[in-house]
Amino acid sequence: MQILDKQGGSFRLMATFKKVMQWKAGEIWATDEELAARSGRCTDRTISRDVATYRRHGLIMVEKGWRKVSGKFLRSRTIRLAVPAVIPPYIVLSERQDHTDTRGLSGEAIHTDTRGPNHTDTRGRITIDTIEEGAQPQ
Structure with a gap:
């Protein structure tokens, strides 16, 4: 949260993680549309930008893949929480x-x-x- 604050990022996605996290797996499988609905009904594009920002700052890891639904392959995304490889010096632990x-x-x-x-x-x-x-x- 300190990184987001310092970099001018939004907390909307961070606040949504508790609602959408699959706690036993430690993963988030929600689509941008689902995340947008739970994040104050913002747009899918806003969520996509937030995901990119969190990823860029090392706060999440994103794995893309495919899943089969009703005989069709659909793109999938798995989000996992992360800690940046290098903690910025302004972070207070x-x-x-x-x-x-x-x-x-x-x-x-x-x-x-x-x-x-x-x-x-x-x-x-x-x-x-x-x-x-x-x-x-x-």
Whole structure:
């Protein structure tokens, strides 16, 4: 997000990723038309430009291919989130660790297991992964 802000890019596509990500695969399969509909109903062309911008800055990887639908071959695209190969010097990365151990008092010989149903891990912040596994945001 810092890169997009510094380069004058749009956050509209980044905000849409949570809605369209196939979390188990870590991929986005949505078409420009689908992304446009979920990004405030902008045009397909706007999404195409945003994808190109994100790709140019190393924020996503795009793989193009083909898939067969009803006997016809259609072009396909897979988007994966990425980290730029070289992090620009203006990027500020937090040194903060947000993993809080809630398994009992520090120094206890036996740590009490405080995980919820299905052994949901309660150490740290709620993420999209834990939400999809059934955890509730606080």
